[in-house]
Amino acid sequence: MDVNEWKTERRTTRQISVGDVPVGGMAPVTVQSMTTTKTADVEGTLQQIYALAASGCDIVRCTCNELEAAEGLAQIVPRSPIPVIADIHHQYKMALAAMEAGVHGLRLNPGNIRKPEHIKAVASEARDRNLPIRIGVNAGSLDPKLYEKYGGATPEAMVESAQQEIAYFHDVDFDLIKISVKASSVPLMVEAYRQLADVTDYPLHLGVTEAGPPPAGLVKATAGIATLLMEGIGDTIRYSLTADPVEEAKAGRQLLEALGLRERKNVDLIACPSCGRAEVDVIEVANKAMEAFGERKLPLQVAVMGCVVNGPGEAREADLGIAAGNKRGHLFVKGRNIAVVPEDEMVDALVEWAEFINEHGIEAAIDKADTEKAAREAAKDRSALLEEQGDDANHSTEKIVEIRKTASN
Ligand code: SF4
Secondary structure, three states: OOHHHHOOOOOOOOEEEEOOEEEEOOOOOEEEEEOOOOOOOHHHHHHHHHHHHHOOOOEEEEEOOOHHHHHHHHHHHHHOOOOEEEEEOOOHHHHHHHHHHOOOEEEEOOOOOOOHHHHHHHHHHHHHHOOOEEEEEEHHHOOHHHHHHHOOOOHHHHHHHHHHHHHHHHHOOOOOEEEEEEEOOHHHHHHHHHHHHHHOOOOEEEOEOOOEOOOHHHHHHHHHHHHHHHOOOOOEEEOOEOOOHHHHHHHHHHHHHHOOOOOOOOOEEEEOOOOOOOOOOHHHHHHHHHHHHOOOOOOOEEEEEOOOOOHHHHOOOOOEEEEEEOOEEEEEEOOEEEEEEEHHHHHHHHHHHHHHHHHHOHHHHHHHOOHHHHHHHHHHHHHHHHHHHOOOOOOHHHHHHHHHHHHHO
């Protein structure tokens, strides 16, 4: 099965570089996040940046809202493991200070830095330093004139705001541009990005702004970002969650992996939803497995299945999996049974085999296993369960009879 077959063609965009990270062109889609510490707190901010980088963040943004923040950036940038962008609102002088501090790029909000001479002063300096700028349009802080002209923060108003800023940049021969048109409404941001993608080939930074705390925030951000990515739109993404920014980076990374836009770095844990056949508490085992895999860099798909009757078959595409039956855990690789372990050793065995497969590959795991014995044991437990539960472990037939009775009364 080749997932590349169904991949949407990505929109062709120009490429810029944020530090050593390419954005746009055919570069992999990147994950961004933003620190929540005071930028003047150098050690605290760096700690957060390191945690973000370890969670899959490619580019980080720090606010530069005061002189102390710019001074902090001067110390943060040289020690940061990933490129640093300064987030600028209202004060164009902070943009100049951040560039002096050595940042790898800027984000300007055209809604609150509006004087053309200020915008051009920043763009000229960025041009001379070869630094990219993101035009960060935000529905909530749109230029009041455009708000009035369009009668609200419409997709058209947001796109025009971005185009006005591009025109100012072009006036001073600056084109290291990426653009975002974020909104907290998913349909609004999706439409704004679609319209923007039609009129420019600059790379786009996707996000649903103020998405809120998880899980609702995750759902909203994913709905907006994934919709656009599946249409081939988007070169870099940020989840704006009311949560530890590490959650943003993880979510971004996971989304790109799930969409096949980035190579898998960590375990992709899949689990059956559980049903009347389940021989274990699937939620508990899946959570334990998730915890045991933790930050281990194992780019494998691992399945936790509630029963050996259907588990290995249902998850036959997984690299490795475990299915429960008769107080035992049945391990399988690509649907083939490879070992049987006591139920309470299931998770440890899963991690051990995952490490083995990561190092030696699927074939080596199958060669090492006594697959015939494992298959015999699985067949034994499967038939014992079928005998005990029958074909209809969820009692659907009984329920249907009851439903029919109720309906005919
Ligand atoms: S049949 Fe087995 S594997 Fe499928 S959902 Fe039920 S418990 Fe899980």
